[in-house]
Amino acid sequence: MPLVTRFAPSPSGLLHLGNARTALLSYLAARQSGGRFILRVEDTDQARSSDEHLQALFTDLHWFGLDWDEGPDVGGPHEYRQRCRGAIYQEWLSRLDLAGLTYPCYCTPAQLNIDRKSQLAAGKPPRYAGTCRELSIEQRAEREVQGVPAALRFRVPAGQLVSFHDAVHGEQRFDSDDIGDFIIRRADGSTAFFFSNAIDDALMGINLVLRGDDHLTNTPRQILILQALELPIPDYAHVALLLGMDGAPLSKRHGALSLADLRQRGFLPGAVRNHLLRLGHTCTRDGWLDDEAMRAEFSLSRLGKAAAKFDEAQLRHWQKEAVAHLSSAAFQDWIGPYLPPQLDAQRAGVFAAAVRPNIEFPADAKQWAEVAFGTLAHYAPEAMSAMLEAGEPFYEAASAVFSRPDLEFKQRIRELGQATGRKGPALFMPL
RNA sequence: GCUCCCAUCGUCUAGAGGCCUAGGACACAGCCCUCUCAAGGCUGGUACGGGGGUUCGAAUCCCCCUGGGAGCGCCA
Numbered sequence: 096m097p098l099v100t101r102f103a104p105s106p107s108g109l110l111h112l113g114n115a116r117t118a119l120l121s122y123l124a125a126r127q128s129g130g131r132f133i134l135r136v137e138d139t140d141q142a143r144s145s146d147e148h149l150q151a152l153f154t155d156l157h158w159f160g161l162d163w164d165e166g167p168d169v170g171g172p173h174e175y176r177q178r179c180r181g182a183i184y185q186e187w188l189s190r191l192d193l194a195g196l197t198y199p200c201y202c203t204p205a206q207l208n209i210d211r212k213s214q215l216a217a218g219k220p221p222r223y224a225g226t227c228r229e230l231s232i233e234q235r236a237e238r239e240v241q242g243v244p245a246a247l248r249f250r251v252p253a254g255q256l257v258s259f260h261d262a263v264h265g266e267q268r269f270d271s272d273d274i275g276d277f278i279i280r281r282a283d284g285s286t287a288f289f290f291s292n293a294i295d296d297a298l299m300g301i302n303l304v305l306r307g308d309d310h311l312t313n314t315p316r317q318i319l320i321l322q323a324l325e326l327p328i329p330d331y332a333h334v335a336l337l338l339g340m341d342g343a344p345l346s347k348r349h350g351a352l353s354l355a356d357l358r359q360r361g362f363l364p365g366a367v368r369n370h371l372l373r374l375g376h377t378c379t380r381d382g383w384l385d386d387e388a389m390r391a392e393f394s395l396s397r398l399g400k401a402a403a404k405f406d407e408a409q410l411r412h413w414q415k416e417a418v419a420h421l422s423s424a425a426f427q428d429w430i431g432p433y434l435p436p437q438l439d440a441q442r443a444g445v446f447a448a449a450v451r452p453n454i455e456f457p458a459d460a461k462q463w464a465e466v467a468f469g470t471l472a473h474y475a476p477e478a479m480s481a482m483l484e485a486g487e488p489f490y491e492a493a494s495a496v497f498s499r500p501d502l503e504f505k506q507r508i509r510e511l512g513q514a515t516g517r518k519g520p521a522l523f524m525p526l
Numbered sequence: 527g528c529u530c531c532c533a534u535c536g537u538c539u540a541g542a543g544g545c546c547u548a549g550g551a552c553a554c555a556g557c558c559c560u561c562u563c564a565a566g567g568c569u570g571g572u573a574c575g576g577g578g579g580u581u582c583g584a585a586u587c588c589c590c591c592u593g594g595g596a597g598c599g600c601c602a
Contacts, residue, residue: 103602104602105601105602107601107602137602139602140601140602143601143602200600202600203600204599204600207599207600208599211598211599214527215527216527217527218527218528219527219528220527220528220529220598221527221528221598221599222528222598223598244600246600247600264530264531264532267530267531269529269530270529273528273529273530273598274529274598275598277598277599278599278600280600281600282600283600285600287599287600287601287602288601288602289602292602307596308531308532308595308596309595309596309597309602310596310597310602311530311531311596311597312529312530312531312596312597312598313596313597313598313602333531335531335532335595336595336596338595340537342594343595344595344596370538373538373539373551373552374538374539375538375539376539377538377539377540378539381550381551382551399538399539400531400532400533401531401532401533401539402531402532402533402594402595403537403538403539404537404538405537406536406537406538406552406553408537408552408553409537409538409551409552409553411552412551412552412553413552415564415565419565450564452563452564452565452566453563453564453565454564455564508561522562523560523561523562523563
């Protein structure tokens, strides 16, 4: 079945590795099944969303090697920025209203905060207390007259079992009694995540919602809304969260784990993709996977349930593979900024081919360029100490061996090795 | 507190009752190769969180515990 998936970030910060992975997974699911991949921007929170972040998002995603069939920049049959979908939300909101499933809530954030804290302190679930649930028409009118701003809540039905199938976690069942009435429209008129996110998925024909584990317990709320509106309910795949190297969930503390940061440090997108695809997803093959191979490898059934830790050592392994899989032209371009500016094309090509196995990041080319084309102004410290360590006897032996005209270089080395009992670095470093 | 999720080497994982004296990859160590380094080749060590069941037999099934995580937001 062709899967229609989406990536729905909010442009409120840099794209971190966890998001990048769900994006990649969603992309692969769609591409592999011959379906469509949609980019939708969830920018209903005006205060936190910014245009700079949106631009950065496009940059990061493109660098990462993803493309989408529909989205704010490439168009499609819908509007892909939630900020521009107000009229649509309004329409579905009023349907919910007509069905008697919403009510205005006049509680202030401060009051709700106090409620929550006292519930927690009393050992009770911090759910909406239901203060405004059964207000009479008169009571509402009174508050309207006073100009109290109202948010809109969804009236969660009592005693209902909500069940769904999750592609990674299996059957899930929740009791609606454990869910408090939640806000679907803020006092400022904008719609909240639970509502707009679910509506958009349904309206855009998304049939597989692939997202982080953290949404698993939120899913019944969204199903309740979709059911009330008689909108199609997608399949779900809640992938395990990605953990930082310290085993803690990715957070601001792991700022260095944004896609942008890795890019700046010289990592290649393919390296990041190969590492990410193997975090919480098993591949049947061990080696390097390009985009096509990834499409073939990806399977919902191979998604793991446990959270995985990002591991820089493994990322660096894939980085080496990524460098090895660059075409010679691409490799030369990549290290270009670190080559001597007046180097002719032919010598640059020879140099690039020679140093390639030694290079992990483009800046590494700089020191090799110095070795090849520059004058070495100083010896490396380790060479210096090796020279001192070898001492006079070594150099006397070396001098003897090298003064004999009848020997090839290799033979000289062998002789010297035998004479001094040295081999490997202990032989070559001082030499 | 309530609801839900998760648990195999240091890390990523294979494992859907006997094929497991638990396999692979990364990392690590040793050796080989070698005009250093890198690359490459070979070898090695280290894991089923604990306790109960079920079964002829359990890493695999059930229960409890422990540990980790998520959600319960006018964030998404």
